[in-house]
Amino acid sequence: MPARIDLEQRRRDVIEAAFRLLVSEGFSGVSLRKVAAESDLNIGSVRHYFDDHRSLLVAAVTEVGDRMGARLTRYPTDALAGLTGEAAVEALQRRLEELLPIDEERRVESIVLTEFIVAARVNPTFRPVTEQMAADMRLVITDALRVLEVGDPAEEAERIIAVLGGLILDSVTPHGSLGVERVRTTLRAHLRSTLRTTPAPIDD
Amino acid sequence: MPARIDLEQRRRDVIEAAFRLLVSEGFSGVSLRKVAAESDLNIGSVRHYFDDHRSLLVAAVTEVGDRMGARLTRYPTDALAGLTGEAAVEALQRRLEELLPIDEERRVESIVLTEFIVAARVNPTFRPVTEQMAADMRLVITDALRVLEVGDPAEEAERIIAVLGGLILDSVTPHGSLGVERVRTTLRAHLRSTLRTTPAPIDD
DNA sequence: CTCTTTTTGTCACACCTGTGATACCATTCG
DNA sequence: CGAATGGTATCACAGGTGTGACAAAAAGAG
Numbered sequence: 193m194p195a196r197i198d199l200e201q202r203r204r205d206v207i208e209a210a211f212r213l214l215v216s217e218g219f220s221g222v223s224l225r226k227v228a229a230e231s232d233l234n235i236g237s238v239r240h241y242f243d244d245h246r247s248l249l250v251a252a253v254t255e256v257g258d259r260m261g262a263r264l265t266r267y268p269t270d271a272l273a274g275l276t277g278e279a280a281v282e283a284l285q286r287r288l289e290e291l292l293p294i295d296e297e298r299r300v301e302s303i304v305l306t307e308f309i310v311a312a313r314v315n316p317t318f319r320p321v322t323e324q325m326a327a328d329m330r331l332v333i334t335d336a337l338r339v340l341e342v343g344d345p346a347e348e349a350e351r352i353i354a355v356l357g358g359l360i361l362d363s364v365t366p367h368g369s370l371g372v373e374r375v376r377t378t379l380r381a382h383l384r385s386t387l388r389t390t391p392a393p394i395d396d
Numbered sequence: 397m398p399a400r401i402d403l404e405q406r407r408r409d410v411i412e413a414a415f416r417l418l419v420s421e422g423f424s425g426v427s428l429r430k431v432a433a434e435s436d437l438n439i440g441s442v443r444h445y446f447d448d449h450r451s452l453l454v455a456a457v458t459e460v461g462d463r464m465g466a467r468l469t470r471y472p473t474d475a476l477a478g479l480t481g482e483a484a485v486e487a488l489q490r491r492l493e494e495l496l497p498i499d500e501e502r503r504v505e506s507i508v509l510t511e512f513i514v515a516a517r518v519n520p521t522f523r524p525v526t527e528q529m530a531a532d533m534r535l536v537i538t539d540a541l542r543v544l545e546v547g548d549p550a551e552e553a554e555r556i557i558a559v560l561g562g563l564i565l566d567s568v569t570p571h572g573s574l575g576v577e578r579v580r581t582t583l584r585a586h587l588r589s590t591l592r593t594t595p596a597p598i599d600d
Numbered sequence: 601c602t603c604t605t606t607t608t609g610t611c612a613c614a615c616c617t618g619t620g621a622t623a624c625c626a627t628t629c630g
Numbered sequence: 631c632g633a634a635t636g637g638t639a640t641c642a643c644a645g646g647t648g649t650g651a652c653a654a655a656a657a658g659a660g
Contacts, residue, residue, distance in 0.1 A: 197607070218518040220424040223647065236609050245648060303517070310514050313507070313569045314422040322571040350582050357565050358558030365517045367526040378554050385589055401637070427617065440639050449618060 203241050203251065206231050210252045211304050219307045222249065246317060253308045256301055257321040263290040264332045272339045280340050281383045287336065288379060291329075291356060293363055294372050302360050329353060340387065348386050355382050407445050407455065410435050414456045415508050423511045426453065450521060457512045460505055461525040467494040468536045476543045484544050485587050491540065492583060495533075495560060497567055498576050506564050533557060544591065552590050559586050 209231035213222045224245055228235040242248040267287050275283055293299035305325075312318035333352055337345035359378060363370040413435035417426045428449055432439040446452040471491050479487055497503035509529075516522040537556055541549035563582060567574040 216518070218515065221518070224649090225647080234607095234609055237607065239649085240607060306514065309565070309569050309571060310510065311422065312571065314420070314425070319570060322569075326566075326571040347582070347585060350578070351559065351586055354562030354566065354582060354586075355555065355558045356562065358561030358563075361513070361561050361565055362530075362558065365513050365526075366523060367513060367516065367530040374554070378551070378558060381551060382555055382558075403636095428619090429617080438637095438639055441637065443619085444637060 199241070204255075206233070206238055206241055206248070207252050207255050210248060211256075211300055214252070214304045214307050215300055219311045222252075224248070250317060250321075252304070253318045253321045256304045256308065257325050259301055260291065260305065260325055261328055264328055266290060269332065269335050269339055272336055275340065277387075280387050281380065284336060284340070284383050284387070285376075285380050288333075288352070288356060288383075289376065291360070292375055292379065293360060294376065299364070302364050306361060306364055326353075329356075337386075342386060352382065352386065355379065403445070408459075410437070410442055410445055410452070411456050411459050414452060415460075415504055418456070418508045418511050419504055423515045426456075428452070454521060454525075456508070457522045457525045460508045460512065461529050463505055464495065464509065464529055465532055468532055470494060473536065473539050473543055476540055479544065481591075484591050485584065488540060488544070488587050488591070489580075489584050492537075492556070492560060492587075493580065495564070496579055496583065497564060498580065503568070506568050510565060510568055530557075533560075541590075546590060556586065556590065559583065 206227060209227050210222050213226055213230055217226070224238055225235055227248065228238045231238070238248070242251065267283075272280065272283055290298075291302075293302040305322075308318050309322050312322045330349060330353060334345045334349040337348050337352075342348050356379070359370070359375050363372070363375050410431060413431050414426050417430055417434055421430070428442055429439050431452065432442045435442070442452070446455065471487075471494075476484065476487055494502075495506075497506040509526075512522050513526050516526045534553060534557060538549045538553040541552050541556075546552050560583070563574070563579050567576070567579050
């Protein structure tokens, strides 16, 4: 059987093309014909690697989910044990910056993820992936805060998740001109306040 | 000339129908024919009140922008002057809850706004409105923090905006099962920390 | 070589979209 | 009354969509 073609690689290429379309045209711009053109393939070929339009999209959201999951677990939580003050802030900051659109690669993933999250509101097909991601994120952050001995880790994790989500949406979408530096410093400020570094200078 | 029909009211009805479609089917579900069906009108009538598909959407995003703007300026900022502690938290909380999807009306507006914000990333048509909204929000919150004599109001406003955005996205989208109560308490917790009420109970 | 299986390519179909161009109705004005 | 105008209703067209059904090509297996 002629299996010259690396099937997995081809699928990856097609998904990558879908990512580019997601970025440039948004969710509704990802049609089979456009994906075929973007990946320099015939629509017949694309349909050979993906049964459906739907299954292509599911593969795409799964891919971005996997990548985000990998970013989440890149740094072991145990390594946070014992850290305090600015060292704790920096360690946590490094972990969470993995999820922020601070470079082109992460920007693409953030956009793709955002498009799917919004699409999932109406299209239940994508919910398993987005819900799994949200659950993983909640768990990892909560655990990290617990190891760092933060009071009420669940509540503080909720706030951090909200901050992350807001920052991602703001910087990905062009309504606030929220630059990379601003995103990072805003996150850092929030982490400092969460970890109760800088003991609240009250000025009166 | 037979002007029996209240033109503005009709336009409002159509926009309301567009809102319902935005909620139930998302941005790409808002077609002229569907809007016509949803508003119990003929497509010819819809096109009589709105030249374009595009101009209908612009009218819709403008409407939601106006409503959000009204919510932002509902409470005068001056009324915050002199407030401290829990009173300040509650006052600010009440203002900001206007923007959160805490009831059905606000939920619809949040969804509509979210759909347009995401759409605006790729479709520059909607940017003027979304950018104006973001600017207004930034200004109002910054002013409020200034009146409440918070240090570095701009930076703290940025964080509050991020929290609001994240909470809205999380509660509107079904990936985290973030209930109304949880949204409110999370916001309140953040405002308490911003206004430095509850002087950080460290437990060791 | 032939056979088999993968990969590519092409039609056609039904459906939905926005839109241009109308016609028709109804009501108010002169 | 007639006429003008706001409102309603259709039709047709070009363009895009996913998909079913194929055929053609290409390359390893025997």
